[in-house]
Each structure stands twice: as C-alpha cells, then as structure tokens.
Amino acid sequence: MKITTPEPDLKLFIDDAVITVFDTMLAMELFPSDRGARFKPDETQVMGMVGVAGGVTAVLCLRVTRTFACQITIAMMGLEPEAVPSEGDVNDVIGELANIAAGKLKSCFRTPGRQCNLSLPTIVRGHSMDMESMSGTERHSFTFYHGDEPVVAEFYSLHHKGIVP
C-alpha cells in the first residue's frame, strides 16, 4: 500500500492532532510527556474511540480522568465553572474531541483515490482500563499533560509495512 506521506512519523502526527484539537476547541495547552500517564487506580476514566478505515485501518482512543473530562466539557460548552455537566454532555464532548483528532490524523494517512472514513465515536468509562489488541495490530501510546491532568492518546493500527514507524 502506498501512502502519500513518506516515512510518516506517527508521534509527530498524533502530537500535532491532539495538541491542535485541545488548543483550537478548548484553548488548553497540552505538553507531550515521556513519563507515562499516572491515573489514580480508583478514579473513573473516560475514553473516546474513533475508527479510521481506508488508507489505514486503525482506532484512535483519547483517555482522560472523569474529573478532567468534566472540566473539558465545561470549557467546550461554555458552561458556568461550577456547573456539573451531564454524562451525556461529557460523552458528547470527549467523543467529538476524539472525532476531530482522528479527522486531522486521517489526513496524514490519505492515499490518493482511496476513500478514508471515520466511524462515529464510542465512549468507554471505567477504572483501570486495559486494552488488548488482536494479533496483527500495533499499539502506540502517547501521553500529554495539561497541568497535572494526563491525556492519553492510543493508536491501534493494523500493521502495514511503511505506514507505522
């Protein structure tokens, strides 16, 4: 399979997609981190997942704590700072952020003449979530911080030589 972007650097693509989305939609500055995500074991996490099919077959997951997800929802929807957003609104916002990040990422993997589509977002909530990929799938995890709040972007892709570094 031929990809239009030579030697794509997945980390650069994902850093750019996630940082741009948080900056544009939330005016929140994110910093990439090598120290990994430090989620408290008893804290609920909210994860938005969007599938990409076409030039690349992949799933992009964005994971944050529920507390931060609520802050993000308040910021994105312009709610009062003391507001308690509904779970539906939190799902909507985290799903939309994952969708926009996947949309930006998808353009990095486009193949001329081949349609590349995004799935509708899916939301998963829980404690100490572990994702296991099937055989032939590669997992790439990238951590960002906004203050003390971790944002984890995970990219699961079917391995195609020359696409994923």
Next chain:
Amino acid sequence: MKTPLILLVDDSKATRAIVAKMLGGYDCEILEAANGALGLEAARQGQPDLIVLDMTMPVMNGVEALRELQADEVLRKIPVIMLTANSNPEEMDQMKALGATDYITKTQKPRIILERAIALIGLQAKPGPVASAAPAFRADVTAGI
C-alpha cells in the same frame, strides 16, 4: 429586513453549542438539528438562509443530506457550509462538486465560520458587547470581525 436564519446540523451538541454561542452576538436566528434527516426536515420547514452541515452523523450523514438538498429546487439555493473533522483536500473538492458552497474543518479557527457567514448572508453584529462564548472562542469573537 428579515433576520437571517441559520440552520446548524451536527450530531454533537457541544459543537452546535459552540457555533450557536459564537453566532449569538450577531443578528440572526439559529435552528438546530442533530442529524441529516432532522436537518432536511428543519430546512423544509424553516427555509433557512444558511445551513452549516456536519459530515459524519448517524441516521443520515452530511453527504446524503447535501445530495437531498441539491435535489430540491427550492433548498438547493440555500448556501451550505460543510463542517467536518476531516481535513482532506480531495473531500473538499468532492463536497464542492456536490453543491456545497464552502467547507470548513473543525480544527480551523471557529471565526472562519463567522467570516464565511458574514460573506454569504451579510451577517451583522448586534449592537453592544458580543455575547459570551466558550473560552476557546471568546478571543476570536471579541477580536471583532
């Protein structure tokens, strides 16, 4: 003079809220719909002056809705701005070929929607301070367009 009516069609309540708040400081009325099918119904009933149409939605996506709009002799005259998470120039061309007036990606600064709306339907700012918007957009809106 009739107040312009803008129809926002997006399954994301957050995105609709952002765009609606951004337009809140301008002299226009807003209609919202959560998918393409509801958007078509709203367009037929409301006869908006501008439609902002998301591409990826459940039930009926933006491309299908755009095709339906273009197939209608009355509705095809309404300018349509496609709003999407994708930033693919080929899709941009495809949407314009299908009849979209413009195409905006969600990672672009939201003030671009305002600029296009002003250009397409002559949107006018309301007198007085611009209504507050989500933090990400407040600076854009108050910067003055």
